[in-house]
Amino acid sequence: MAKTENFSPSPCVLIALYERLHAAYGPQHWWPADSSLEVVVGAVLAQNVAWTHVERAIARLKTSGMLSCEAILAVSHEELAERIRPAGYFNVKAHRLRNLCMFLAGEGGLEALVGRPTAVLRRALLAVNGIGPETADDILLYALDHPVFVIDAYTRRLLARYGLASGTEDYEILRAGFERALPADVALFKEYHALIVEHAKQVCRRPPRCDDCRLVTTCGRGGVA
DNA sequence: TACCAGGAGAAAA
DNA sequence: TTTTCTCATGGT
Numbered sequence: 001m002a003k004t005e006n007f008s009p010s011p012c013v014l015i016a017l018y019e020r021l022h023a024a025y026g027p028q029h030w031w032p033a034d035s036s037l038e039v040v041v042g043a044v045l046a047q048n049v050a051w052t053h054v055e056r057a058i059a060r061l062k063t064s065g066m067l068s069c070e071a072i073l074a075v076s077h078e079e080l081a082e083r084i085r086p087a088g089y090f091n092v093k094a095h096r097l098r099n100l101c102m103f104l105a106g107e108g109g110l111e112a113l114v115g116r117p118t119a120v121l122r123r124a125l126l127a128v129n130g131i132g133p134e135t136a137d138d139i140l141l142y143a144l145d146h147p148v149f150v151i152d153a154y155t156r157r158l159l160a161r162y163g164l165a166s167g168t169e170d171y172e173i174l175r176a177g178f179e180r181a182l183p184a185d186v187a188l189f190k191e192y193h194a195l196i197v198e199h200a201k202q203v204c205r206r207p208p209r210c211d212d213c214r215l216v217t218t219c220g221r222g223g224v225a
Numbered sequence: 226t227a228c229c230a231g232g233a234g235a236a237a238a
Numbered sequence: 239t240t241t242t243c244t245c246a247t248g249g250t
Contacts, residue, residue, distance in 0.1 A: 043231095044232095046231055046232085047231080047232040047233065048230070048231075048232045048233080048245090048246095049230055049231080049232090049246085049247075049248090050229085050230045050231075050248085050249080051230090051231070052230095052248085052249080053230080053247065053248065053249090054231090056247095056248090057247095085246085085247070086247065086248075087246090087247075088230090088245085088246045088247040088248080089232090089233095089244095089245050089246055089247080090245090090246070090247080091245070091246085092232095092233085092234090092244090092245050092246085093245090093246095096233085129233090129234080130232095130233065130234080131233085132232060132233045132234085133232095133233095134231075134232065134233090135232070135233080138231090150231090152231045152232090153230080153231055153232085154231060155231090193231095197231065200231090201231095
């Protein structure tokens with residue numbers, strides 16, 4: 001399918017899917033981090049790797065006292081790269097972390113961003129080299145509490161398996177589809193994305209397809225499956 | 226040993 | 239404008 005294909009799920013289907021996932025896995029209380037800055041750092045480190053690798057890298061940053069923008073900007077590239085080595089792509093991610101910390105420092109810190117309009121913040125984050133749409137939206141939703149829906153590989157996989165989308169649609173098409181269909185609720189968006197990840201990890205990785213992937217097909221006349 | 230995992234940017238076509 | 243390549247570790 002073309003990447004420009006429209007994605008306009010009904011609110012009923014998306015709410016039904018959320019409720020089924022919530023019933024199956026319970027509240028997730030994401031993002032797994034002790035601070036907003038840890039969310040920011042984790043969002044960069046999580047690019048294209050499993051979360052277990054990110055945990056190791058964050059633990060190394062913590063134990064060396066480098067989990068702050070000041071520290072990240074103060075150490076050499078080589079030292080930062082060595083600390084985050086377990087997350088993979090360590091040279092690339094060291095550059096990206098420094099770019100992001102320079103941006104935050106220039107803005108007066110992460111706290112200074114609170115209260116700014118979502119669209120303005122999103123544009124600013126996307127202008128940072130190394131920060132793409134998913135990473136920007138991770139930061140907006142989980143670190144700054146803005147109602148943006150995060151689309152990741154798990155979300156695409158789930159949509160494809162449920163027949164709601166091909167999974168190859170443009171990022172913005174999928175994000176807009178979720179945000180049109182759902183109320184702009186930060187807590188809902190956080191839990192929804194976390195539940196998608198949990199479900200994808202636990203169930204939909206099993207080949208060839210899981211029976212549970214039919215869970216959204218019974219939504220009709222406003223009812224919940 | 227080979228494959229895969231929660232992206233993004235640059236280069237090439 | 240779209241596609242391909244590159245970055246890299248660690249678990250299965």
